[in-house]
Amino acid sequence: MEDKEILEKFSNPxxxxxxxxxxxxxxxQNIYWHIRKMVxxxxxSDDLTQEVFVKVWKNLGNFRQDAQLYTWIYRIATNExxxxxxxxxxxxxxxxxxxxxxxxxKIDSSPDISGDxxxxxxxxxxxRLPDKQRLVFNMKYYDEMKYEEMSEILGTSxxxxxxxxxxxxxxxxEFIKRD
Amino acid sequence: MNKMKEDFKLENLPKHNVxxxxxxxxxxxxxxVMERTAGAENKVPTWQRSLWAPLRIAVAPLxxxxxxxxxxxFTLQQQKQDDYFAMHPMAEHxxxxxxxxxxxxxxxxxxxxxxxxxxxxxxxFLNISPTAAEEELxxxxxxHLEE
Numbered sequence: 549m550e551d552k553e554i555l556e557k558f559s560n561p562x563x564x565x566x567x568x569x570x571x572x573x574x575x576x577q578n579i580y581w582h583i584r585k586m587v588x589x590x591x592x593s594d595d596l597t598q599e600v601f602v603k604v605w606k607n608l609g610n611f612r613q614d615a616q617l618y619t620w621i622y623r624i625a626t627n628e629x630x631x632x633x634x635x636x637x638x639x640x641x642x643x644x645x646x647x648x649x650x651x652x653x654k655i656d657s658s659p660d661i662s663g664d665x666x667x668x669x670x671x672x673x674x675x676r677l678p679d680k681q682r683l684v685f686n687m688k689y690y691d692e693m694k695y696e697e698m699s700e701i702l703g704t705s706x707x708x709x710x711x712x713x714x715x716x717x718x719x720x721x722e723f724i725k726r727d
Numbered sequence: 728m729n730k731m732k733e734d735f736k737l738e739n740l741p742k743h744n745v746x747x748x749x750x751x752x753x754x755x756x757x758x759x760v761m762e763r764t765a766g767a768e769n770k771v772p773t774w775q776r777s778l779w780a781p782l783r784i785a786v787a788p789l790x791x792x793x794x795x796x797x798x799x800x801f802t803l804q805q806q807k808q809d810d811y812f813a814m815h816p817m818a819e820h821x822x823x824x825x826x827x828x829x830x831x832x833x834x835x836x837x838x839x840x841x842x843x844x845x846x847x848x849x850x851x852f853l854n855i856s857p858t859a860a861e862e863e864l865x866x867x868x869x870x871h872l873e874e
Contacts, residue, residue: 663745
């Protein structure tokens with residue numbers, strides 16, 4: 549179902565639930581993986597994904613159709629991730645590298661994370677990046693988004709995003725070579 | 728491995744998702760989301776839904792404030808009462824006087840009751856002596872039997 553059709557059906561109280569169910573089915577995987585790559589843990593990702601869709605449900609009636617639906621949902625998911633990670637740092641009064649270390653520990657110990665050594669090392673290298681740069685890297689490298697779409701979601705200029713991505717690639721390569 | 732590390736270029740690394748989800752996770756997720764959205768909304772009582780959302784937000788702290796003020800006022804009153812008794816210790820002789828006073832009252836009451844029992848209340852009301860009343864009754868009783 550196209551986004552336009554989902555929005556039309558959502559505006560009709562009789563077909564609202566059906567439309568929303570379609571929306572969740574359409575975007576759940578993209579949103580979940582976007583979140584999972586940021587927060588690493590499945591349970592946290594599950595909570596945040598549900599929270600994103602709850603917010604979408606509450607605000608979809610006010611959604612302005614001049615923006616694209618999926619960029620709007622991505623933006624909500626991105627904000628949820630950044631808020632979650634920020635709260636995590638505040639809660640434990642830990643500097644950034646300690647939260648990164650905690651997440652890296654999950655990569656080593658979690659039964660639902662598996663891959664060859666270099667793939668796992670890449671994930672740990674990503675955790676050394678600042679959260680926003682990690683987001684930029686994930687969206688470009690894994691989700692293969694266009695810089696223009698990323699710009700719309702993150703509210704950052706295309707130039708700044710390109711610079712951030714190339715710096716992230718360099719940092720990751722250096723980390724893997726050095727470690 | 729070391730050689731691979733030295734020559735490492737991200738573009739040469741195949742993209743691979745190292746994360747997994749529990750089986751059928753994406754089949755169940757829409758249901759969980761629907762329970763928290765459309766499903767949860769149906770459970771909200773009608774009177775709550777009809778309340779304007781900002782009003783609900785405004786009323787909540789007000790109710791909380793009233794509860795606190797009420798609790799504070801009650802505690803204050805209780806404290807005052809406690810203070811009154813604490814600040815007015817009664818001497819033993821005062822208590823004895825009080826009890827005596829009440830005892831007097833009870834004695835008076837009893838005295839009044841015994842006074843009433845001694846005096847014929849009905850006789851006072853009829854304004855005749857008890858003997859005359861008895862004679863009168865006897866007379867009427869006899870006449871009634873004769874009829």
